[in-house]
Structure formats: structure tokens, C-alpha cells
Amino acid sequence: xxxxxxxxxxxxxxxxxxxxxxxxxxxxxxxxxxxxxxxxxxxxxxxxxxxxxxxxxxxxxxxxxxxxxxxxxxxxxxxxxxxxxxxxxxxxxxxxxxxxxxxxxxxxxxxxxxxxxxxxxxx
Numbered sequence: 731x732x733x734x735x736x737x738x739x740x741x742x743x744x745x746x747x748x749x750x751x752x753x754x755x756x757x758x759x760x761x762x763x764x765x766x767x768x769x770x771x772x773x774x775x776x777x778x779x780x781x782x783x784x785x786x787x788x789x790x791x792x793x794x795x796x797x798x799x800x801x802x803x804x805x806x807x808x809x810x811x812x813x814x815x816x817x818x819x820x821x822x823x824x825x826x827x828x829x830x831x832x833x834x835x836x837x838x839x840x841x842x843x844x845x846x847x848x849x850x851x852x853x
Contacts, residue, residue: 732756732828732842739824739847742816746851750811752826752844760784760804763829765840766811768822768849775825777835781809789834794820816851823848 738750752764765780779800780789788800799812809826823846832839 732762734826734828734842734844736824736826736844736847739849741850741852744816744818744851744853746816747812747814748816748849750813750824750847750849752809754807754809754828759807763834764802764809765827765829765834766800766809766824767827767837768820768824769846770822775837777837778824779811780829780834791835813849816849818851818853821849821851
């Protein structure tokens with residue numbers, strides 16, 4: 731069993747920045763690849779970024795590449811999502827999740843999810 735708690739969301743103007751955090755407990759965090767997803771109203775949950783268990787390999791959705799950075803601190807059992815140059819279309823609830831098996835961009839490949847944190851970008 732894994733518990734994930736996201737934080738750091740909020741309201742920001744377009745062009746601004748936010749850093750999301752996801753604190754994990756319950757299993758060996760350093761053995762798990764992690765992902766960030768987001769879900770906008772009336773849209774399906776979509777992949778944002780993923781990071782390997784040791785942090786050496788990262789993947790990003792094309793829509794956030796060059797603006798968002800995923801990182802992790804295994805000593806703190808925490809994964810981060812630094813979001814810069816935010817756009818109104820980034821508005822969504824952001825979720826972190828633990829990867830189980832399969833494609834890193836597929837929601838079904840992730841076993842445990844946090845409750846989400848709201849990010850709202852005003853124009």
C-alpha cells in the first residue's frame with residue numbers, strides 16, 4: 731500500500747510558475763518510477779511527466795516539454811513538478827501516481843494515486 735499526498739497547487743496568472751510536491755509513504759519510494767497526470771473539467775486524465783526510480787530518466791508530454799520539470803528527492807520520499815510559463819490550458823487537477831508496469835504515459839500503468847491538487851491559470 732502506498733499513500734500519496736499532493737500539494738502546491740493554486741491560482742496563478744499566465745506566464746507564472748508553481749511547484750507541485752507529492753509526498754509518498756508506505757513502500758520503498760526509491761524503487762518506484764513516478765508520474766504526474768492532470769485532468770481538466772470534462773476531459774480525460776492525461777499524462778504530464780514521469781521519472782525513473784533513481785531520477786535519471788524523465789519523459790514529458792509534448793504540451794509541457796520545455797516548460798515543466800519533474801524531479802525527485804528519494805531522501806524525502808517526494809517527487810516534484812516545477813511548472814513555468816504556465817498557460818490557461820494548463821488549468822486542471824494534477825495527480826501524482828506510482829508506476830506499476832506498462833507504458834509510462836498510460837493511466838492504467840499506475841497503481842496508486844494521490845487525491846490531486848488544483849492548478850488554475852488565469853489569462
